[in-house]
Amino acid sequence: MSPRRSYDQYCSAARALDLVGDRWTLLIVRELLAGPRRYTDLHADLPGVSTDVLASRLKDMERDGLSTRRRLPPPGAAYVYELTRQGRDLLPVLQALGEWGGPELGERRPTDAVRAHWFALPLLRELEGEAGLVEVRLDEGVFHLHPGAGDGPVYGDGPAPGEPDARLVTDAGTCTALARGELGLGEAVRDGRVEVTGDGAVAKALREA
Structure with a gap:
């Protein structure tokens, strides 16, 4: 394991970048905000x-106290990576960075990869103040959100585990507009760009927004 590189500047921003400023580190955090992930799953979604770089970044993150590695009990018997409390505390940093970078999305380029759950963070920002389980369906895939979650995962890939408080059916174009700040979730519901079903408090709040 290579020693941590440092800017050697007595500044809190510089110290933070000593930990998360390397290429890919914050995107690994983005993936681990979904909860424990296997190495192969991380590699597929990055x-x-x-x-080599992924393995190196994961080792650095473990060394710096941002994540841990543990072995699942049988029959899984695979290693998974998960964020520590310090790592989970990067959620507002990623949300602020995503909000700042939203206008840079522009039109999707032919070389741009996309995963449905990459829209989780801007949608969580739109659901701030709500609590519950929300399933989101796009043509690109399905994911679920845990707005108001405490120390657990804030989103997950695939359908909701159990009956969600709300189901949202929309498209990547609408999610992109939300990420850019061009559209609010309540406005998207009123305009028919997001279909809301469910009887939970989140669904009712969105329909009444």
């Missing part, structure tokens, strides 16, 4: 990262 297109473009080499196996």
